[in-house]
Amino acid sequence: xxxxxxxALEHFLPYRLSRLTDTxxxxxxxxxxxxLGLTRPEWRTLATLGQFGTMTATEIGAHSSMHKTKVSRAxxxxxxxxxxxxxxxxxxxxxxxxxxxxIGQKAYEDMVxxxxxxxxxxxxxxxxxxxxxLLEGLEALERAVLTD
Numbered sequence: 027x028x029x030x031x032x033x034a035l036e037h038f039l040p041y042r043l044s045r046l047t048d049t050x051x052x053x054x055x056x057x058x059x060x061x062l063g064l065t066r067p068e069w070r071t072l073a074t075l076g077q078f079g080t081m082t083a084t085e086i087g088a089h090s091s092m093h094k095t096k097v098s099r100a101x102x103x104x105x106x107x108x109x110x111x112x113x114x115x116x117x118x119x120x121x122x123x124x125x126x127x128x129i130g131q132k133a134y135e136d137m138v139x140x141x142x143x144x145x146x147x148x149x150x151x152x153x154x155x156x157x158x159x160l161l162e163g164l165e166a167l168e169r170a171v172l173t174d
Contacts, residue, residue, distance in 0.1 A: 050148065051066065053144075054144050055069070057137075057140050057141075057144055058137055058140070061136070061137065062133055062136075062137065065103075067092055067096040067097065067099065067100040068103055068104060070086075070100070071086055071097060071100040071101060072104060072109065072126070072130065072133065072134055073090075073141075074086045074089050075124060075126045075134070076126060076130075076131065076134030076135070076138070079125065079126075080113075080124065080125045081124055082121055083097045083098060083101055083122070083124065086101075086124070104130060107129070107130075108127055109129055109130030109133060110125060110126050110127055110130050111124070111125050111127055112124055113125065
């Protein structure tokens with residue numbers, strides 16, 4: 027079989043990015059699962075509301091790249107814990123505004139330094155030039171792929 031018809035998966039950029047993302051995400055999930063007992067969608071929902079305040083489920087899904095079903099389940103779970111509140115939108119009763127409760131805000135605030143610490147430890151594994159190159163490369167890739 028000619029080389030041009032083979033694909034070395036371990037060198038294929040989308041696969042490499044996916045593998046790294048899964049590994050890093052799994053490692054970080056141990057921190058918020060152990061501390062708060064959250065799933066990945068619950069953590070992303072908590073983090074998004076903590077960052078932006080009041081949002082709709084659709085907005086959370088768009089920002090966190092989650093399917094509406096995952097967002098819906100995460101919202102229901104966080105509501106059961108009393109970590110968020112739903113308020114009908116005054117302009118459109120079909121839409122609900124979601125906001126962290128005091129307990130949810132406290133959980134978010136407790137996790138922020140854990141998330142920053144995880145990121146710092148991860149980046150500290152690299153030399154300063156490698157770290158700068160990685161962050162610059164990620165920004166370039168995001169511009170190339172995520173902008174219309």
